Amino acid sequence: MPSKTPHTNGNEPLENGVNGTKDVEMKDDAPAPLKGGKGKKLNEKEEEMTVVVPPSKGSKLSAPPLKDTDGDVAMDGPEDLNDEDAGAVKIDPVAKAVSDIKSNFPLLERAVTMFDARFSLRALRSISAIRKRLTPDILAQVITETYPSTNPAARSLLVAVDRENATFTKPVSAEMEIDGDSKSKSPKKEQKDIIPEIEIFLGILTQIYYLDNKINGKGADFSAHLAERIHSENRRTLDALSARVYFYYSLFCEQMAPLPPSTSSPVVSIRPALLSALRTAVLRKDIDTQSTVIVLLLRNYLSTSHIAQADLLVTHTQFPEDASNNQVARYLYYVGRIRAIQLRYTEAHEHLTSATRKAPSSPSAAGFTQTATKLLLVVQLLMGDIPDRAIFRLTSMERPLAPYLELVQAVRVGQLGEFEHAIKQHGDTFRRDGTYTLILRLRQNVIKTGIRMMSLSYSRISLRDICIRLKLESEESAEYIVAKAIRDGVIEASLDRERGFMKSKEVGDVYATREPGEAFHDRIRACLALHDESVMAMRFPMNQHRLELKNAQEAREREREMAKEIQDGDLDEDDLGGEFEGM
Amino acid sequence: MSDRDLQDILRKLKSSRDYADIPSLLSKAKINLLKLKALTPTPSTPSSTLLLAREVFETGALLSIRAKDPAAFTRYVHQLTPFYELPSSRLPPTGSEKNKITGLYLLLLLTQGDYAGFHTELEGLELREGRVGDVEKDRYLGYPIKLERWLMEGSYDLVWKAMASREVPSEEYGVFSEILTSQIRSEIASCSETAYPSLPISSTKDLLFLDSEGAVVSFAQNRGWLIKDGRIYFPKQSLKANVDEEGNEKQELSAMAIENTLGYARELETIV
Numbered sequence: 025m026p027s028k029t030p031h032t033n034g035n036e037p038l039e040n041g042v043n044g045t046k047d048v049e050m051k052d053d054a055p056a057p058l059k060g061g062k063g064k065k066l067n068e069k070e071e072e073m074t075v076v077v078p079p080s081k082g083s084k085l086s087a088p089p090l091k092d093t094d095g096d097v098a099m100d101g102p103e104d105l106n107d108e109d110a111g112a113v114k115i116d117p118v119a120k121a122v123s124d125i126k127s128n129f130p131l132l133e134r135a136v137t138m139f140d141a142r143f144s145l146r147a148l149r150s151i152s153a154i155r156k157r158l159t160p161d162i163l164a165q166v167i168t169e170t171y172p173s174t175n176p177a178a179r180s181l182l183v184a185v186d187r188e189n190a191t192f193t194k195p196v197s198a199e200m201e202i203d204g205d206s207k208s209k210s211p212k213k214e215q216k217d218i219i220p221e222i223e224i225f226l227g228i229l230t231q232i233y234y235l236d237n238k239i240n241g242k243g244a245d246f247s248a249h250l251a252e253r254i255h256s257e258n259r260r261t262l263d264a265l266s267a268r269v270y271f272y273y274s275l276f277c278e279q280m281a282p283l284p285p286s287t288s289s290p291v292v293s294i295r296p297a298l299l300s301a302l303r304t305a306v307l308r309k310d311i312d313t314q315s316t317v318i319v320l321l322l323r324n325y326l327s328t329s330h331i332a333q334a335d336l337l338v339t340h341t342q343f344p345e346d347a348s349n350n351q352v353a354r355y356l357y358y359v360g361r362i363r364a365i366q367l368r369y370t371e372a373h374e375h376l377t378s379a380t381r382k383a384p385s386s387p388s389a390a391g392f393t394q395t396a397t398k399l400l401l402v403v404q405l406l407m408g409d410i411p412d413r414a415i416f417r418l419t420s421m422e423r424p425l426a427p428y429l430e431l432v433q434a435v436r437v438g439q440l441g442e443f444e445h446a447i448k449q450h451g452d453t454f455r456r457d458g459t460y461t462l463i464l465r466l467r468q469n470v471i472k473t474g475i476r477m478m479s480l481s482y483s484r485i486s487l488r489d490i491c492i493r494l495k496l497e498s499e500e501s502a503e504y505i506v507a508k509a510i511r512d513g514v515i516e517a518s519l520d521r522e523r524g525f526m527k528s529k530e531v532g533d534v535y536a537t538r539e540p541g542e543a544f545h546d547r548i549r550a551c552l553a554l555h556d557e558s559v560m561a562m563r564f565p566m567n568q569h570r571l572e573l574k575n576a577q578e579a580r581e582r583e584r585e586m587a588k589e590i591q592d593g594d595l596d597e598d599d600l601g602g603e604f605e606g607m
Numbered sequence: 608m609s610d611r612d613l614q615d616i617l618r619k620l621k622s623s624r625d626y627a628d629i630p631s632l633l634s635k636a637k638i639n640l641l642k643l644k645a646l647t648p649t650p651s652t653p654s655s656t657l658l659l660a661r662e663v664f665e666t667g668a669l670l671s672i673r674a675k676d677p678a679a680f681t682r683y684v685h686q687l688t689p690f691y692e693l694p695s696s697r698l699p700p701t702g703s704e705k706n707k708i709t710g711l712y713l714l715l716l717l718t719q720g721d722y723a724g725f726h727t728e729l730e731g732l733e734l735r736e737g738r739v740g741d742v743e744k745d746r747y748l749g750y751p752i753k754l755e756r757w758l759m760e761g762s763y764d765l766v767w768k769a770m771a772s773r774e775v776p777s778e779e780y781g782v783f784s785e786i787l788t789s790q791i792r793s794e795i796a797s798c799s800e801t802a803y804p805s806l807p808i809s810s811t812k813d814l815l816f817l818d819s820e821g822a823v824v825s826f827a828q829n830r831g832w833l834i835k836d837g838r839i840y841f842p843k844q845s846l847k848a849n850v851d852e853e854g855n856e857k858q859e860l861s862a863m864a865i866e867n868t869l870g871y872a873r874e875l876e877t878i879v
């Protein structure tokens with residue numbers, strides 16, 4: 025029996041194409057090329073699945089009859105089928121998930137045919153919606169319905185989701201119907217060669233499935249395979265996808281047994297893979313992968329605190345300028361971090377400020393913004409600036425930044441005692457945030473601020489008092505510290521050794537210095553940079569400028585005419601005026 | 608067999624007190640390591656060889672410190688790094704001089720004024736050790752960390768005390784004391800120049816940690832200070848410089864203002 029069905033199916037499309045509705049046409053078309061033969065097996069598989077996935081049992085039960093109708097009654101009445109399908113779609117979350125996944129395929133295809141990465145990005149964006157519903161069965165179903173059984177790629181994907189013995193089916197049924205419209209163009213051809221983008225896309229879904237279920241070891245192996253596969257394909261349309269593959273690849277390694285800070289973590293072992301991916305990406309001008317991999321490598325190095333290597337990477341690679349905004353933000357954050365550790369605070373500050381500004385404002389990126397802001401706060405303190413109070417009031421920041429608020433307050437007032445108290449109390453938080461060592465460096469800033477406060481409030485103060493207020497160990501230390509502060513230009517004062525006091529000099533007028541000018545200049549520069557960036561960020565549709573040019577030319581002509589008219593008008597007016605006067 | 612050769616050389620190295628033949632012994636050891644392909648750890652190197660290799664490098668590092676050869680020491684440290692990063696199952700950390708050598712390396716960076724390198728190294732230590740607060744408490748590692756903090760703060764007397772007293776964790780650390788002392792002294796001198804209008808010679812002696820007043824006088828002469836009636840006067844270079852600077856500054860300021868304004872004009876033009 026089954027051997028017969030394919031024939032009917034195979035012949036059917038033509039007829040349907042002529043008289044059928046679109047939906048039905050699709051449904052019948054699709055199965056044909058995928059070779060029948062398996063119509064029955066599909067049913068078996070479906071039943072098998074109901075056993076595996078208890079929750080969807082109810083919905084599954086409604087599915088098999090549907091398949092049956094397909095096999096035997098398919099040609100009877102389209103209406104009938106449609107009703108059933110619609111019902112199935114409503115109840116069946118599995119079918120819904122499958123259809124959601126499949127709805128991305130046309131996007132990927134469009135990305136290939138039109139050579140526009142935006143479509144692949146759109147497909148990638150939909151992942152987050154599918155993510156929660158992923159199960160191996162759904163994946164297996166999609167795979168079996170998309171690929172012919174002979175396809176080795178499909179085989180390996182099935183092995184990956186642990187459903188090797190899932191049988192290949194003709195994609196009859198509801199799912200196909202839904203995305204039918206877009207696929208109906210050339211279903212036959214499409215089935216013959218499925219573009220590798222789809223394979224990789226399914227691979228990414230598999231990765232996500234592994235990741236969400238914490239099957240890290242297997243996930244890493246699978247990712248390595250996937251990466252190799254991408255490497256061999258060398259298709260520019262894969263770029264966006266491959267970036268994602270590497271991203272998950274390194275995530276797997278990060279979560280595997282010896283966790284990052286230890287040097288034997290698997291994180292170290294994927295470095296060569298990432299580095300070679302970076303090389304290839306650079307050679308192929310694959311900006312997505314390049315930016316992603318650079319960021320991953322930086323993250324990788326910093327996780328084991330190989331800061332020197334990370335620094336070398338930064339100096340020896342060029343981060344692509346037109347990388348996606350999120351990658352730029354991440355990159356800036358990591359570079360800022362490296363610079364902060366190297367005591368290059370000005371650069372760190374610059375990078376971190378732009379990182380926090382570039383960070384997406386959506387709530388899902390709140391974590392990044394928080395981390396970047398924390399680091400930025402510490403760097404600001406290290407530079408001797410006091411961060412804006414408003415930062416701590418933002419609702420998304422208030423709680424995570426609370427320990428930092430205490431710290432800032434201590435530094436602002438210059439109270440060593442409070443400062444050490446804050447460190448002691450929140451030491452663990454700071455360690456977790458990776459800002460602990462940076463914060464320890466703040467001690468000298470606290471002392472300096474303390475001295476400055478004292479020099480501002482007293483015209484003359486004994487070293488003993490300084491020593492007591494700053495809780496220093498000895499008067500001698502106080503003397504040296506104050507001397508250093510004077511030399512570093514923190515305060516304007518002089519010391520008297522014999523009588524043991526510090527005498528402050530008169531404070532000059534700030535407005536007589538170049539400081540206000542500099543502040544003004546800084547702000548203007550920031551505004552200009554913002555303007556430039558927003559101009560650069562604008563996207564223009566292709567060939568639109570010609571139209572505009574034309575318009576501009578027209579406008580110019582019109583203007584010229586108008587000018588002429590005005591000129592004439594002016595003359596008229598003059599004339600009029602003249603006449604008037606004359607009158 | 609090579610293993611045994613290596614052990615022999617090591618034994619000789621350790622017993623030898625004669626600096627002359629140490630370099631030759633060390634290079635012999637390194638050639639041996641090269642033959643064993645253990646100059647850098649590979650996955651196939653047996654643990655025993657790794658242990659030996661580490662020992663050779665450690666001895667080499669310590670000896671080069673004693674011989675006051677910072678370049679060689681840095682080289683040894685870099686060679687040791689991959690060994691220290693091996694998991695303890697492959698190379699048991701017992702008997703390793705890791706902390707001592709890392710501490711020495713930190714101190715070296717400190718005396719070279721390479722604060723960026725110092726902090727980079729320190730960051731790595733804190734994270735990789737994974738044990739909270741251990742780094743500071745360690746005898747060898749805590750020493751340079753404390754010194755750095757005091758130096759940055761300006762508590763030079765504490766640095767001085769730490770170097771003078773028995774707090775120095777091992778004799779190798781003493782090598783750096785001399786360099787650090789002169790470093791501190793010049794720091795203090797430059798601070799005093801700006802901080803004090805004048806200083807009596809007797810108290811300068813304490814201030815600069817010098818032994819005698821004679822030493823103070825010669826030090827003052829070296830720095831170009833004036834000595835009058837038992838007091839040191841710092842030539843008012845700073846004042847002169849200030850006047851000069853102000854003149855310059857004014858010019859600079861107006862030049863900057865003009866430049867900036869021109870820049871704004873240009874930018875405005877591109878925007879409008």
